[in-house]
Amino acid sequence: MRYNFFKDIEEGLKSYPLLHWSNKDDKRVIAGRFIAHKGDIEIEEYEVEISFSKDYPHDMPFVVETSNKIQPRNATRHIFVEGNLCFGNKQDTLRLCKKGISFKWFLDKTLNPHLCREYVRDKTGEYPAGERSHKAEGNWEGYYELFKTTDKESILKNLSLLVAYPTFSKNKECYCGSGKKYKRCHEKWLPIIFDIGRNNVEDLFNELQTDFNSYKP
Amino acid sequence: MKEQIKFYPVGNGDQSLIILNDGTTLMVDCNIRQDSKGSTDPKIYDVKKDVLKSIGQRNDNPYIDVFILTHGDCDHCRGYKSNFYQGDPTKYSDKNRKAEEIIIDEMWFSPMIAEEHTNDDEDAYQQEAERRLTLHRKKDASRNLPGNRIKIIGYDGNKDYHDLNHLRAIPGTVVKEFNNKIQNTFSVFIHAPFKEHLNSAEKDRNSTSIVFQARFKEYSTDKDFIGLAMFGGDSDHYSWKIILDKTKKYKNDVNEQALDWDLFLAPHHCSWSFFNNRPQHANPEPTETSLDVLDYRRVEGKVIASSKKIVDDDDNPPHYEAKQEYIKKLDGDNDFLNTAVDPKETGPKPIIFEITSQGVIRINRENEDKKLAAAISVASSAIIKKPWCK
Numbered sequence: 001m002r003y004n005f006f007k008d009i010e011e012g013l014k015s016y017p018l019l020h021w022s023n024k025d026d027k028r029v030i031a032g033r034f035i036a037h038k039g040d041i042e043i044e045e046y047e048v049e050i051s052f053s054k055d056y057p058h059d060m061p062f063v064v065e066t067s068n069k070i071q072p073r074n075a076t077r078h079i080f081v082e083g084n085l086c087f088g089n090k091q092d093t094l095r096l097c098k099k100g101i102s103f104k105w106f107l108d109k110t111l112n113p114h115l116c117r118e119y120v121r122d123k124t125g126e127y128p129a130g131e132r133s134h135k136a137e138g139n140w141e142g143y144y145e146l147f148k149t150t151d152k153e154s155i156l157k158n159l160s161l162l163v164a165y166p167t168f169s170k171n172k173e174c175y176c177g178s179g180k181k182y183k184r185c186h187e188k189w190l191p192i193i194f195d196i197g198r199n200n201v202e203d204l205f206n207e208l209q210t211d212f213n214s215y216k217p
Numbered sequence: 218m219k220e221q222i223k224f225y226p227v228g229n230g231d232q233s234l235i236i237l238n239d240g241t242t243l244m245v246d247c248n249i250r251q252d253s254k255g256s257t258d259p260k261i262y263d264v265k266k267d268v269l270k271s272i273g274q275r276n277d278n279p280y281i282d283v284f285i286l287t288h289g290d291c292d293h294c295r296g297y298k299s300n301f302y303q304g305d306p307t308k309y310s311d312k313n314r315k316a317e318e319i320i321i322d323e324m325w326f327s328p329m330i331a332e333e334h335t336n337d338d339e340d341a342y343q344q345e346a347e348r349r350l351t352l353h354r355k356k357d358a359s360r361n362l363p364g365n366r367i368k369i370i371g372y373d374g375n376k377d378y379h380d381l382n383h384l385r386a387i388p389g390t391v392v393k394e395f396n397n398k399i400q401n402t403f404s405v406f407i408h409a410p411f412k413e414h415l416n417s418a419e420k421d422r423n424s425t426s427i428v429f430q431a432r433f434k435e436y437s438t439d440k441d442f443i444g445l446a447m448f449g450g451d452s453d454h455y456s457w458k459i460i461l462d463k464t465k466k467y468k469n470d471v472n473e474q475a476l477d478w479d480l481f482l483a484p485h486h487c488s489w490s491f492f493n494n495r496p497q498h499a500n501p502e503p504t505e506t507s508l509d510v511l512d513y514r515r516v517e518g519k520v521i522a523s524s525k526k527i528v529d530d531d532d533n534p535p536h537y538e539a540k541q542e543y544i545k546k547l548d549g550d551n552d553f554l555n556t557a558v559d560p561k562e563t564g565p566k567p568i569i570f571e572i573t574s575q576g577v578i579r580i581n582r583e584n585e586d587k588k589l590a591a592a593i594s595v596a597s598s599a600i601i602k603k604p605w606c607k
Contacts, residue, residue: 036592036595037591037595038591038592038594038595041587041591042588043588043595044592072240078604078605086605086606087604088601088603088605089605092601092605093601109599109600110600110601112595113599113600113601114599116591116592116593116596116599117592117596117599119588119592120589120592120593123585123589123592124270124589125270127603128593128597129597129602130602131603131604131605132603132605133605134605134606138606139605
């Protein structure tokens with residue numbers, strides 16, 4: 001079925017009646033109150049303003065917490081310079097969004113848990129599941145878990161397959177330099193690599209490549 | 218961030234923390250007992266742990282913006298020496314970090330402190346103050362760095378600091394700048410200590426306590442305050458008589474609402490000395506002036522006794538009859554809170570108030586715990602477990 005943006009948003013608004021369409025600087029945004037909750041337990045009320053990039057639903061919406069309850073408004077509380085909340089590293093978010101997300105899923109499974117953990121951070125001084133390192137290292141960390149290695153070079157080689165996908169063949173020599181064909185060597189990584197999704201990985205790959213090179217003597 | 222005032226359960230002693238909406242933190246006194254650190258006994262609250270969680274960090278080093286030591290008695294500064302950093306802030310080392318020593322960006326220092334030696338913590342405070350004052354005297358380039366800042370409260374005792382008058386705030390003034398930052402909606406009205414005590418025959422150190430009122434507005438342009446909290450240290454009824462007289466004389470009770478209170482930290486751990494001379498059986502009638510002070514209570518105002526459990530005996534402080542006098546001025550027992558038994562004697566926790574547009578609201582701990590548990594469970598079920606930011 002063809003994706004219908006407005007239907008998707010309406011579906012989400014049905015479950016969150018405190019949110020509504022609004023105008024902000026000639027732009028249509030979703031604004032209103034969002035109550036972080038678990039079932040009937042209302043945890044904390046935030047005011048939010050949600051807008052959508054052209055990549056939506058293949059990227060997370062932009063959310064600005066306009067009630068200013070999350071302080072200080074910088075990277076320590078995972079707020080971008082632009083003022084929007086950062087939900088996770090690129091690696092994590094891209095993988096989640098690769099098949100497209102729905103607005104209701106986003107509110108239930110991303111915004112609500114995110115505001116809950118910011119609430120926990122306010123009350124206890126800590127994020128319940130820890131947090132990623134800042135900057136590029138935080139992006140690497142996702143791949144460390146995915147490929148079960150901290151060898152940045154091998155991670156880059158794996159990702160390069162994805163970036164070079166159109167010319168990729170399992171019958172070519174494996175990137176690891178073993179001399180074997182890829183299908184007889186590192187093929188077990190293939191499902192993981194394709195699970196990352198090809199659409200947006202190129203930018204991230206370039207970013208990591210640059211970061212990797214910057215450490216070289 | 219919500220503006221909060223926390224009163225910690227520290228036995229017969231004082232320790233309070235004021236948190237402003239921009240994260241600025243002000244600590245009033247401390248009584249960090251050795252056995253409270255890492256305490257697993259629910260009867261003894263681990264106050265240092267909560268403080269570290271509540272305050273900010275700069276370059277991984279814990280700091281508070283302002284420390285106000287009302288006076289130098291050990292139940293107001295116990296643990297200062299080992300839990301707070303003393304010395305050049307640029308020399309804070311891994312060793313200090315490991316010991317979780319808290320940097321005090323700006324200390325408030327009453328020259329009445331350490332006129333004579335009583336305890337090591339007080340001496341350490343005096344010494345650190347002298348270190349900072351020397352920098353200011355020498356006009357050292359680093360004197361305004363956080364960790365070197367200092368404010369002198371009240372008048373000089375034996376030592377002469379008149380060349381540092383630009384650092385001084387005397388009774389009757391409103392302080393709006395804390396740690397080099399002007400606050401728009403928060404201020405402090407200084408009530409005491411006074412000059413008079415210097416010549417007074419009353420040699421009780423308690424009467425030289427700093428007394429101040431913490432004042433919160435919702436908007437800087439508002440005339441009215443949404444929260445007023447009175448911190449009296451160990452001040453006695455003599456001090457309060459002068460406070461009352463002076464404040465009225467300069468009409469600060471009307472113009473500045475300088476006597477009104479939503480929260481009143483019962484002076485000297487709910488001692489009879491606020492009402493009259495001790496012992497109470499010799500002076501059983503509370504002085505008129507002390508009762509007048511309590512009449513400045515605003516709607517739903519609460520009295521906090523930072524002391525051990527108050528029982529019906531002759532002990533002082535806390536004093537049972539003093540508690541009864543306070544309760545007479547309140548709407549009932551519920552407005553009188555004792556840090557030692559809140560929420561229960563077997564597991565005291567800080568008494569926390571939030572300053573909201575609706576006024577000063579007591580945080581219901583059970584409800585808070587329920588919300589926190591819910592938030593943790595939702596947060597840990599998140600698909601993206603860990604937040605990140607570039």
